[in-house]
Amino acid sequence: MRTTLLIVLLSLGCFLSGQAQSRRSDDTSHYRNEPIPDHLRPIERGYGSSAFGSVYYYGGKRLSSPYSLEIPFFEINDPIVTHHFKSFRTLTSISRLTSVATLVYIIFDRQRGGVYWTVYGGSIVASVALAMVANGHVNKAVTRYNELLRQPRVGLSVAPVPLTGQAAIGAGVSWKF
Numbered sequence: 001m002r003t004t005l006l007i008v009l010l011s012l013g014c015f016l017s018g019q020a021q022s023r024r025s026d027d028t029s030h031y032r033n034e035p036i037p038d039h040l041r042p043i044e045r046g047y048g049s050s051a052f053g054s055v056y057y058y059g060g061k062r063l064s065s066p067y068s069l070e071i072p073f074f075e076i077n078d079p080i081v082t083h084h085f086k087s088f089r090t091l092t093s094i095s096r097l098t099s100v101a102t103l104v105y106i107i108f109d110r111q112r113g114g115v116y117w118t119v120y121g122g123s124i125v126a127s128v129a130l131a132m133v134a135n136g137h138v139n140k141a142v143t144r145y146n147e148l149l150r151q152p153r154v155g156l157s158v159a160p161v162p163l164t165g166q167a168a169i170g171a172g173v174s175w176k177f
Contacts, residue, residue, distance in 0.1 A: 003142070010068075018096070019136055028059060036076060036148060036149065036151070037076075040072055040075060040076060041058055041059040041072075041149075042146050042149055043056055043057070043058050043069060043072065043142045043145060043146060044056065044057040044058075045057075045139070046143065050130065052128075052131065052135065053131075054066065054135060054138070054139065056068070056069060056142070057107065058072065066088065066135075066138045067089075069085070069138070069141070069142070070085065072145065073085045073136060073141060073145060076145055076148055076149075078144065078145070078148055080144050081141045081145050081148070084137045084138065084141035084144065085137070085138065085141045087093050087134070087137040088134045088135070088137040088138040091130050091131075091133055091134035091137065092130075092131065092134045094130055095126075095128075095130035095131045095134060097128045098123050098126045098127045098130065099123055099127060101119060101122075101123045102119055102120050102123045105119045144154045158170075
């Protein structure tokens with residue numbers, strides 16, 4: 001009885017540890033099919049950034065909005081970064097549309113009462129909450145983007161020597177930041 005229980009527990013433990021170590025097929029943190037473009041620069045979060053909004057710098061220049069990050073995010077071609085940025089755009093659009101609820105209520109309801117203030121207050125709370133969640137998504141995208149840029153790059157090169165014309169082979173590893 002004890003031996004059977006011990007064998008079952010060991011088998012279950014081995015099975016669960018094997019499942020915990022498996023990777024998803026779309027997880028690109030351990031490999032990439034194409035190299036990260038060299039012209040991409042890290043994205044810095046400016047001083048004074050909060051959950052209500054962040055100031056971002058790319059290549060030393062201040063960006064006017066998080067929407068300016070779309071080009072570097074799509075150039076890095078990572079599904080996690082793309083997912084977080086698309087979630088940011090969707091939630092920001094929904095946040096802006098919640099203010100329409102108050103306008104619709106004003107147009108179609110001729111009686112002003114306590115319900116108006118409830119709709120108005122609910123619209124403000126929903127808009128702020130969605131904007132905070134959206135900013136969290138863009139911050140996650142920036143973090144992942146910068147992690148991808150920090151990964152070491154390995155390369156080989158062959159260049160002709162100017163005086164002899166023979167080929168010189170070189171190998172290198174580089175880290176960003």
